Amino acid sequence: MNPIRKxxxxxxxxxxxxxxxxxxxxxxxxxxxxxxxxxxxxxxxVSGIYLFIFFDTGIERAYQSVEYISRDQWFHAGVMRxxxxxxxxxxxxxxxxxxxxxxxxxxxxxxxxFSWFTGLPIIWLLYVSGITxxxxxxxxxxxxxxxxxxxxxxxxPIFGEPIARNFIATGTLTSRFFSLMVFxxxxxxxxLLFIMWVHILRISxxxxxxxxxxxxxxxxxxxxxSIWKPALSQGPADLARVPNGIGLDWFYLPLYPLTExxxxxxxxxxxxxxxxxxxxxxxxxxxxxxxxAEVDLEHCNGCARCAEDCPYEAIKMVxxxxxxxxxxxxxxxxxxxxxxxxxxxxxxSSTPFRRTEELKTGIDLPEYSLxxxxxxxxxxxxxxxxxxxxLVLACEHGGAAGRIGDxxxxxxxxxxxxxxxxxxxxxDLADGVVVAGCAESxxxxxxxxxxxxxxxxxxxxxxxxxxxPRERIATVWASALAASKAEAEIVEFAARVAAMPPKRLxxxxxxxxxxxxPKALQTERGTT
Amino acid sequence: xxxxxxxxxxxxxxxxxxxxxxxxxxxRYSQIPKDAGVVxxxxxxxxxxxxxxxxxxxxxxxxxxxxxxxxxxxxxxxxAVYVExxxxxxxxxxxxxxxxxxxxxxxxxxxxxxxxxxxRHDVAVRMRDSARADGFDHESRKSVExxxxxxxxxxxxxxxxxxxxx
Numbered sequence: 277m278n279p280i281r282k283x284x285x286x287x288x289x290x291x292x293x294x295x296x297x298x299x300x301x302x303x304x305x306x307x308x309x310x311x312x313x314x315x316x317x318x319x320x321x322v323s324g325i326y327l328f329i330f331f332d333t334g335i336e337r338a339y340q341s342v343e344y345i346s347r348d349q350w351f352h353a354g355v356m357r358x359x360x361x362x363x364x365x366x367x368x369x370x371x372x373x374x375x376x377x378x379x380x381x382x383x384x385x386x387x388x389x390f391s392w393f394t395g396l397p398i399i400w401l402l403y404v405s406g407i408t409x410x411x412x413x414x415x416x417x418x419x420x421x422x423x424x425x426x427x428x429x430x431x432x433p434i435f436g437e438p439i440a441r442n443f444i445a446t447g448t449l450t451s452r453f454f455s456l457m458v459f460x461x462x463x464x465x466x467x468l469l470f471i472m473w474v475h476i477l478r479i480s481x482x483x484x485x486x487x488x489x490x491x492x493x494x495x496x497x498x499x500x501x502s503i504w505k506p507a508l509s510q511g512p513a514d515l516a517r518v519p520n521g522i523g524l525d526w527f528y529l530p531l532y533p534l535t536e537x538x539x540x541x542x543x544x545x546x547x548x549x550x551x552x553x554x555x556x557x558x559x560x561x562x563x564x565x566x567x568x569a570e571v572d573l574e575h576c577n578g579c580a581r582c583a584e585d586c587p588y589e590a591i592k593m594v595x596x597x598x599x600x601x602x603x604x605x606x607x608x609x610x611x612x613x614x615x616x617x618x619x620x621x622x623x624x625s626s627t628p629f630r631r632t633e634e635l636k637t638g639i640d641l642p643e644y645s646l647x648x649x650x651x652x653x654x655x656x657x658x659x660x661x662x663x664x665x666x667l668v669l670a671c672e673h674g675g676a677a678g679r680i681g682d683x684x685x686x687x688x689x690x691x692x693x694x695x696x697x698x699x700x701x702x703x704d705l706a707d708g709v710v711v712a713g714c715a716e717s718x719x720x721x722x723x724x725x726x727x728x729x730x731x732x733x734x735x736x737x738x739x740x741x742x743x744x745p746r747e748r749i750a751t752v753w754a755s756a757l758a759a760s761k762a763e764a765e766i767v768e769f770a771a772r773v774a775a776m777p778p779k780r781l782x783x784x785x786x787x788x789x790x791x792x793x794p795k796a797l798q799t800e801r802g803t804t
Numbered sequence: 805x806x807x808x809x810x811x812x813x814x815x816x817x818x819x820x821x822x823x824x825x826x827x828x829x830x831x832r833y834s835q836i837p838k839d840a841g842v843v844x845x846x847x848x849x850x851x852x853x854x855x856x857x858x859x860x861x862x863x864x865x866x867x868x869x870x871x872x873x874x875x876x877x878x879x880x881x882x883x884a885v886y887v888e889x890x891x892x893x894x895x896x897x898x899x900x901x902x903x904x905x906x907x908x909x910x911x912x913x914x915x916x917x918x919x920x921x922x923x924r925h926d927v928a929v930r931m932r933d934s935a936r937a938d939g940f941d942h943e944s945r946k947s948v949e950x951x952x953x954x955x956x957x958x959x960x961x962x963x964x965x966x967x968x969x970x
Contacts, residue, residue, distance in 0.1 A: 295816075298809070298812055298813060298816065299813055303813070305817065358825075361828060362821065362824060362825050362828065365824050365825070365827075365828050366821065366824055369824055420835070427915070430915065436904060436905075436910055436911075437848050437911075437913065438846070438848070438913055438915045440846075440915060441846055441848070441915070444844055444846060444955060444957050445955075445957045445959070445970055493810075493813060493814050493817050494817060494821075496814060496818075497814060497817040497818040497820075497821045498821060500818050500821075501818065501821045501822050501825045504822065504825075505822070505825045505826070507828070510829075515955070516954065516955055517953045517954060517955055518835060518836055518841070518842050518953045518954070518955050519835070520834050520835055520836055520838075520953045521832050521833075521834045522832060522833055522834075523828075523829025523830060523832050523833075524829065524831075524832070524833040525827075525828045525829060526827045526828070527824070527827065527828065532833075533833055536835060
């Protein structure tokens with residue numbers, strides 16, 4: 277693993293796990309960064325519309341109207357101003373932490389390049405939106421922002437006359453300029469919203485709204501902070517004086533002091549290099565991709581569960597192309613498929629009990645088929661012995677991926693159809709099964725943990741059958757950096773299973789001739 | 805127990821938001837030292853053209869398309885403006901300011917900031933915008949009292965042909 281990514285991931289682990297304990301995986305704010313970003317955008321939009329009712333464009337009137345908002349009408353418009361300011365800052369925080377987290381968890385390469393790439397204009401538009409907003413207040417900070425922004429723009433060989441000259445002496449600036457800034461401060465965020473929509477276009481079930489409880493708590497916290505520290509202006513702009521000793525918004529304006537230290541050219545060079553790096557990262561180096569899932573029409577009845585479960589919108593249902601009496605069939609878009617195998621786990625044909633000559637299912641991974649998965653399970657099971665025989669089905673991105681001996685690793689735990697658990701226990705391949713995936717709030721394939729839990733709880737097709745003894749199944753959700761936590765939970769479960777009475781096998785089916793028993797496998801191994 | 809958990813969650817979120825609110829205007833930033841002001845030399849001015857205009861003959865005018873007929877043919881490009889700024893008898897800035905525009909026919913421009921300690925300063929500014937090799941076409945000298953945080957702008961007004969201090 278890339279050392280920078282490793283350090284970042286360890287950092288996130290350090291924050292996320294305590295947050296998981298306090299908030300629970302569903303409410304953990306660190307796992308809701310994108311949704312919170314959208315949420316803060318809406319707060320900024322609504323509070324902005326409210327403030328616009330009171331705002332007056334004009335050199336004198338702009339400042340006066342904002343003062344009226346903040347002082348005379350502090351109890352509603354002033355609070356809204358603080359909401360507007362702090363929600364904008366929080367949006368920057370959400371965007372930047374979201375970017376770092378997606379990088380840390382390697383969620384930016386392969387098919388995810390699109391969301392990563394479209395995140396770049398979001399950053400630019402977010403900053404332009406914020407900077408034009410600060411300009412409108414026309415206080416000392418606004419004067420500083422106007423001066424430095426225009427000096428930065430003047431460095432580019434675009435404008436004939438330096439626009440910064442408008443902000444160095446009184447009498448050159450007109451009220452019309454504020455109308456232009458209001459237009460920009462409305463138009464740019466609208467375009468930002470459009471790009472935010474494009475950003476999530478390729479994501480199945482994007483989280484654009486945080487859980488209600490988290491949203492309510494965030495609103496309450498914003499209100500508390502707005503009353504504790506209301507956003508205020510910093511004295512009227514005076515073009516005859518240098519705006520000195522100002523309170524800078526370090527979320528939006530961290531580069532502005534650098535224009536003094538480095539010069540405008542260097543700041544542009546930095547911004548260009550940063551943008552280029554972000555834009556090219558998905559291909560530095562590109563992600564090695566396994567072959568996309570393939571549909572076997574003979575075994576596909578067009579039930580659409582795979583399309584429903586795919587986290588990448590890689591599967592769609594199309595009109596049937598064969599003679600089977602079903603209206604639709606699944607079609608995989610290879611350019612969107614990451615070969616996570618979640619579709620295999622969702623297919624009702626994916627049952628290891630099937631006694632066809634060669635185990636086949638409706639949709640399968642060419643490089644890791646259901647047949648191979650069943651073979652690996654049986655192979656590993658044949659090596660289990662003792663009173664508490666536990667077989668681990670592990671996600672390759674989770675904390676149990678590095679285990680050897682009793683573990684079958686797969687791209688995502690949701691690749692394992694629930695019937696595989698039934699198969700393992702009813703065929704006495706093991707006394708207990710552990711399903712070990714990523715940390716609950718940081719599933720590499722976004723929905724693998726959620727789908728697995730819902731299938732086991734009989735809330736999502738295909739269900740884990742009622743006959744399967746739940747006490748013999750354990751789920752362990754731990755990230756790759758929490759291998760010891762996963763190990764401890766597995767050992768504890770194995771001890772519990774060892775103390776259980778022998779299980780009553782309820783499967784009436786005889787062992788198929790095409791499905792070798794662990795015993796047969798052992799014998800076979802012994803003779804060869 | 806559930807209420808306690810909610811309170812804990814709220815406290816964590818509020819603390820994070822308070823941190824963000826604090827960083828939205830702290831620590832404070834100063835562009836220039838406390839007892840200093842800024843002298844800004846900034847103007848936009850086009851120097852003379854590189855060559856003399858030549859009066860076209862009636863034959864030459866007749867050869868031109870009717871909508872493009874003119875009496876003079878002037879070279880397009882402009883000369884660079886040469887400017888000097890001295891503060892308290894010492895040179896603070898000297899530069900040849902090239903004309904802007906792809907064809908070099910736009911005005912020259914300067915935007916330079918000088919941070920000076922507050923107090924009295926002798927400021928002299930000189931400019932050459934013609935073909936002359938030495939000497940200056942425009943010149944101004946002033947003793948100014950620079951206040952802390954003051955922004956003193958030295959501009960050039962082509963309509964008056966003189967520098968202004970404001």
